[in-house]
Amino acid sequence: MSQGAAVPVLTHRQTEILNLARAFGRVMVEDLAKRFEVSAQTIRKDLNDLCDRRSLTRIHGGAIIASGVENLAYEARRFVAAEEKKAIGAAAAARIPNGCSLFINIGTTTEEVASALTSHEGLLVITNNLNVAMLLYRHPRIEVVVAGGTVRRADGAVVGSTATQLIGQFKVDYAIIGASAIDEEGALLDFDYREVQVAQAIIANARNVMLVADSTKLRRSAPVRIAHISQIQTFITDTALPAELANICHSRGIEVVVAMDKPAADIDDTTPEPAPVTLRSV
Numbered sequence: 001m002s003q004g005a006a007v008p009v010l011t012h013r014q015t016e017i018l019n020l021a022r023a024f025g026r027v028m029v030e031d032l033a034k035r036f037e038v039s040a041q042t043i044r045k046d047l048n049d050l051c052d053r054r055s056l057t058r059i060h061g062g063a064i065i066a067s068g069v070e071n072l073a074y075e076a077r078r079f080v081a082a083e084e085k086k087a088i089g090a091a092a093a094a095r096i097p098n099g100c101s102l103f104i105n106i107g108t109t110t111e112e113v114a115s116a117l118t119s120h121e122g123l124l125v126i127t128n129n130l131n132v133a134m135l136l137y138r139h140p141r142i143e144v145v146v147a148g149g150t151v152r153r154a155d156g157a158v159v160g161s162t163a164t165q166l167i168g169q170f171k172v173d174y175a176i177i178g179a180s181a182i183d184e185e186g187a188l189l190d191f192d193y194r195e196v197q198v199a200q201a202i203i204a205n206a207r208n209v210m211l212v213a214d215s216t217k218l219r220r221s222a223p224v225r226i227a228h229i230s231q232i233q234t235f236i237t238d239t240a241l242p243a244e245l246a247n248i249c250h251s252r253g254i255e256v257v258v259a260m261d262k263p264a265a266d267i268d269d270t271t272p273e274p275a276p277v278t279l280r281s282v
Contacts, residue, residue: 017046028061090116114135196224
């Protein structure tokens, strides 16, 4: 779009598509074509127009909200890549041995890890995520410690200096962390600086850090830096990484675990093949 050109007004259908994306986090071409009784080609043009306005970001078969300053609502995040997150959660839990201590931080993907840990024994789980605590506290072989502090009403996250101080009192075997966005240079990013402070304390006080993030996070942006991917030991995701990020992981000795058998690119456009990297399908 040329500088100074008038921004085209959204059509009624495009406005509805944007509202659906805000409500559910993700919209898919086939579903939209059926809903509006138009061709898939027409929907793709609508999505491309919305992407040109930077309202959406394309993914394979659809699009997601593209805000770089505000996260999706919690309920909407639960819908985005739900099956991928479940597979990632199962893969991460399979790598956690019985009889160990771990941090689990905020996020819908980390909650899937917690869900997959319920049959484990002898775990000590320290978390600043009330949803994780609710998933695990009933299990007699799992001890749960909840960080104190301000509870974020939107998603049950405990954030702030009090939570950070509690995290600093532990040194655990594993940390399970998520991120709202991962850029091509390997920066792990999020939206709330208070949440990021807790995440940084978690990374600093764990012997082994495991990042769990689906591939939609590679096409999002967020303003606050958590860490660099070189500070983690294991990255569990749902598809092979883009070439630049795969190179970083390979050069830093980060193990990449692919939890789903999917094409290397989860976007409509083709991308270069990633460089050789340690991959383990699970």
